[in-house]
Amino acid sequence: MLTLHCPNCGVMADETELHAEGEAHIKRFGPGSSDEEFENYLFERKNPKGVHFERWRHVAGCGKYFHAARNTMTLEVYGTYSAQTLAPPKTLVNAIKKKHPEWEGWA
Amino acid sequence: MRRYSAFAIAREGARYHQGWERAWNSPVPKKKYDVIIVGAGGHGLATAFYLGKNFGITNVAIIEKGWLGGGNTGRNTTIIRSNYLQDPSAAIYEKARSLYETMSQDLNYNVMFSPRGVIMLAQTQSEIRGYQRTAHANALQGVTTEWIEPARVKELVPIINLDGPRYPVLGGLWQARGGTARHDAVAWGYARACSDMGMDIIQKCEVTGVMQEGGKVTGVQTTKGDIACDKLAMVVAGNAGDLAGQAGFRLPLDSVALQALVSEPIKPCMDVVVMANTVHGYMSQSDKGEMVIGGGTDGFNNYTQRGSFHHVEETVRALIETFPIIGRLKMLRQWGGIVDVTGDRSPIISKTPLGNTFINCGWGTGGFKSIPGSGWAMAELVAKGEPGPLAADFGLNRFREGRFIDESVAAGVAH
Ligand SMILES: Cc1cc2nc3c(=O)[nH]c(=O)nc-3n(C[C@H](O)[C@H](O)[C@H](O)COP(=O)(O)OP(=O)(O)OC[C@H]3O[C@@H](n4cnc5c(N)ncnc54)[C@H](O)[C@@H]3O)c2cc1C
Ligand SMILES: [Zn+2]
Numbered sequence: 001m002l003t004l005h006c007p008n009c010g011v012m013a014d015e016t017e018l019h020a021e022g023e024a025h026i027k028r029f030g031p032g033s034s035d036e037e038f039e040n041y042l043f044e045r046k047n048p049k050g051v052h053f054e055r056w057r058h059v060a061g062c063g064k065y066f067h068a069a070r071n072t073m074t075l076e077v078y079g080t081y082s083a084q085t086l087a088p089p090k091t092l093v094n095a096i097k098k099k100h101p102e103w104e105g106w107a
Numbered sequence: 108m109r110r111y112s113a114f115a116i117a118r119e120g121a122r123y124h125q126g127w128e129r130a131w132n133s134p135v136p137k138k139k140y141d142v143i144i145v146g147a148g149g150h151g152l153a154t155a156f157y158l159g160k161n162f163g164i165t166n167v168a169i170i171e172k173g174w175l176g177g178g179n180t181g182r183n184t185t186i187i188r189s190n191y192l193q194d195p196s197a198a199i200y201e202k203a204r205s206l207y208e209t210m211s212q213d214l215n216y217n218v219m220f221s222p223r224g225v226i227m228l229a230q231t232q233s234e235i236r237g238y239q240r241t242a243h244a245n246a247l248q249g250v251t252t253e254w255i256e257p258a259r260v261k262e263l264v265p266i267i268n269l270d271g272p273r274y275p276v277l278g279g280l281w282q283a284r285g286g287t288a289r290h291d292a293v294a295w296g297y298a299r300a301c302s303d304m305g306m307d308i309i310q311k312c313e314v315t316g317v318m319q320e321g322g323k324v325t326g327v328q329t330t331k332g333d334i335a336c337d338k339l340a341m342v343v344a345g346n347a348g349d350l351a352g353q354a355g356f357r358l359p360l361d362s363v364a365l366q367a368l369v370s371e372p373i374k375p376c377m378d379v380v381v382m383a384n385t386v387h388g389y390m391s392q393s394d395k396g397e398m399v400i401g402g403g404t405d406g407f408n409n410y411t412q413r414g415s416f417h418h419v420e421e422t423v424r425a426l427i428e429t430f431p432i433i434g435r436l437k438m439l440r441q442w443g444g445i446v447d448v449t450g451d452r453s454p455i456i457s458k459t460p461l462g463n464t465f466i467n468c469g470w471g472t473g474g475f476k477s478i479p480g481s482g483w484a485m486a487e488l489v490a491k492g493e494p495g496p497l498a499a500d501f502g503l504n505r506f507r508e509g510r511f512i513d514e515s516v517a518a519g520v521a522h
Contacts (some may be wrong), residue, residue, distance in 0.1 A: 001415060002407070016417050020406035023362065037505040044360035044449055047348035050409050072362075072408045 005080050009062035012069055021055035023047075024067050025087060049073055051096055053088055056080075069096060108303040110215050110451035114422050130295060131302035136309050136424050139335035140168045142489060143327060144342055145350060147171035148180040149290075149475065150467055151342035152297035152308075153482020154489065159304040161483070162490040168336075170329060172313035176294030177516030179344050182412075182444035184367050184401040186380050186389065187476040188225045188285035190252045193512045195500035196414065196453060197248040202497060203480025208286060216296030218288045219394070220374040224379040225285030226260060228429070231385055238280040253369075255501045266376050271428040272440045274385055283391045286381060286401060287391055293478060317354040317464075323466045324354070339464040340489050342499070345445030345459055347468035356460045358468070359506045360449045366414035367443035368423075376432065386425030398433060400426060404446065404472060414443040446471045453509035456498040465489050466503075 002015040010106050023045050038054040046052070052072050067085070069078040069092055078099075079092045095107045108117065108126055119126050142158060144151045147169045158164040169175075169335050177357055187399045190202035206213075238254060243250040257269050258362045269276045298308055309331065316328035317339070326335035333419060341350050345362045372395050382389035387403040402422025405415050419441060427434050448471040449455065455469040476489045484497035494502060500512060 015415055021410075022410075035507050039359075040357070043506045045348070045359065045361055046352075046356040046357070047361050047408060048352070049349045052408050054408065056504065070407070072410045075409070075411055075413075081225075 002075065002077070004056060004057045004068055004077060006061060006062040006064075007080050007082055008058065011058075011061055013058055013061055017058060017060040019057045021057055021065070024053040024055045035091050043083045051100070053106070055083065075102070108301065111217075119138045124420055128253070128455050130325055130398075131297040131308055133310065134307045136168060136329075140325070141336070142338045142340060143167075143334060143336040144236035145327065146178070146179045146341070146342060147175035147294070147298070147308055147310065149176070149293050149297070149478035150180075150344070150470065150481050150485070151340070152294055152301060153478050153483040154340055154342060154467065155306055155482075156297050157300045157482050158299055158490060159301065161486055165304045165306055167301070167309045167426070170312050170314055170334070171304065171308070171310045171326070172330075174268075174310050175298050175308060178442040179446060180294050180478070181291055182367065182397050182442055183475040184389070184391070185287040185290050185380070186225060186285070186391070186473075186477055187220070187288060188282050188380075189250050190225075190227070190241055190245055190280055190282045190285070191514055192244050193453075193514060194248060194514050196514055197250050197485060199243065199480045199497050199501075200477055201250050201480075202283065202483065202491070205478040206479035206483070207476075208284075209294070210288070210296070214296035214300050215294060216299060217467065218292040218296055219393075220286065220288040221483065222283065222284045223313070224263070224283045225270060225279040226263060226379055226381050228276050228381065229278045229280070229385045230262070230276060230383060232277075234385060235277055237431075238278070242278055250282075251284060252280055255279050255281045262438050263379055264377060264381055266429065266432045267381070268429055268431050273400070273428060274383075274475065276429070280480055286479075287378065290406035290475060293344040293475075297482075298351040305468065309361065313355070317350075319354070319461065322460075323462045327390070335500040337463065338489055339461075340485065341459075341466045341468070342485070343465065344470065345447050345466060346476070347466065351459075354459070354461060354464065356510065357429045358455070358466075359446045359503070360446050360455075360469050361408055362410060362447055363407065364409045364412065364414035364443045365403075365446045366419060366441060366443040367399065367401040368438050369393070369400065370398040370433065370436040370438050375400070376486060378444075381427055381429075382394065383425065386429070388422040388426040389430070390426055390430065397439065399437060404448065410445055412443050413443055448472070448507070452514040454481070454501055454503040455503055455514035456481065456488060456494065458492075458494070459503070460489070463492075
């Protein structure tokens with residue numbers, strides 16, 4: 001079973017306590033944006049084979065959101081971090097890059 | 108191609124079965140094809156079949172990274188029905204269901220289509236309203252379905268427990284001409300027919316890059332070398348996002364795991380398919396006697412073809428309430444497939460930003476039932492360069508234009 005560390009309450013949470021919320025760090029668009037920008041923001045997803053940055057919610061725990069970096073090919077978890085950020089922490093990105101030099105990196 | 112028949116069985120029986128020929132060829136790829144189809148699942152093979160049959164295009168290669176039918180086509184629980192809510196869905200799923208009726212004859216291959224009937228149980232008040240609405244919609248669409256009361260459900264499914272503690276059975280949506288078919292046979296039957304038309308099915312060959320020139324695709328890079336083409340069709344289900352990424356565009360879908368399991372074989376006890384969407388479980392009995400069971404998808408992006416165990420547990424827990432008889436069954440096998448889920452739970456049959464490239468994906472948890480209809484529509488799109496009436500509403504542009512084909516009710520459970 002997938003277990004993730006909730007950075008909000010500090011618990012190692014089982015998958016059954018968590019809810020996956022999809023791709024993280026999506027750039028949001030508001031009034032005045034083009035149809036293309038809305039389409040991209042609302043629907044199009046990276047859905048990568050490999051490193052994925054995603055949002056999770058600790059629904060059956062503290063109830064709060066956080067971010068995780070996970071590999072969709074191996075299910076390896078690289079780490080979790082606060083939801084209050086627009087990009088993953090540099091240290092985490094560097095650690096992943098070190099493990100997978102062929103990874104195109106955070107974009 | 109030597110035809111399969113009762114006479115052929117007798118003939119081969121008399122000579123120790125020495126005369127059966129290979130069902131399809133495994134050729135070395137040519138330098139160039141008119142059309143390359145990536146993905147030898149049901150949808151890719153059906154697309155090839157109708158390219159040949161309806162449009163006479165036979166210089167076609169179907170390129171498969173694993174073995175044909177080894178993706179979701181060989182992993183699903185084979186439920187076939189067409190009782191969807193929206194008109195474009197009803198049209199393509201009903202086209203597919205009707206093509207299943209004659210598929211064994213059309214392909215000269217026994218796909219074991221069994222129109223045994225499908226019930227979708229209503230276990231909440233909102234489901235009653237939802238299914239009655241679907242039954243009315245289906246009546247207008249010319250799809251034969253019927254709302255049935257609990258007593259009739261019990262008649263059709265004697266082993267059901269109508270008075271479950273959490274969710275009593277309040278009625279159901281019944282499609283008498285829905286059912287099941289043998290999934291491998293569908294892939295094999297199409298493969299044999301395509302090979303017979305001179306098409307090349309190239310297995311164990313992964314597409315690793317899409318070659319382009321001036322906004323058009325010129326061919327694909329594969330693990331067996333570069334292969335050129337005039338037109339490219341991407342039909343790779345859970346891997347669609349990855350392949351589109353190779354070609355430089357993004358798709359509105361996520362890839363997640365969906366699991367199924369089968370029990371040890373038991374004597375015949377249920378001769379229809381039962382789906383229980385509220386509790387997320389469905390069950391049918393295979394010809395071998397195994398109870399075939401499926402449930403919901405995992406929530407997170409995943410390419411491993413392995414799902415989380417707690418979903419299996421949830422499914423089985425719900426089904427034991429509805430079918431107490433299965434409580435002591437041992438489960439034989441459990442497996443997963445990677446399904447490509449769109450926001451409106453409807454598929455994509457579409458042109459792409461690349462002029463001569465077309466995509467068919469997003470069938471998610473429910474695209475076995477649609478294989479022949481999807482292949483029919485996709486072949487038309489590839490051959491003419493423009494979608495016909497069956498595919499027109501399923502274009503990628505519907506997301507930009509807000510024309511969703513919302514089937515979250517009809518497809519509420521993974522099936
Ligand atoms: C557990 C489970 C239960 C299901 N139950 C039902 C059901 O009861 N009823 C129903 O209607 N539907 C059901 N489905 C959904 C159904 O299985 C799929 O929608 C359908 O099989 C999709 O067919 P396909 O041909 O598009 O994809 P697939 O059969 O997955 O074929 C795609 C092929 O593309 C190949 N491929 C991918 N990438 C590449 C590449 N780069 N190069 C070369 N080849 C590549 C793959 O190896 C694969 O063989 C279920 C699915 C699952 C997983
Ligand atoms: Zn928490």
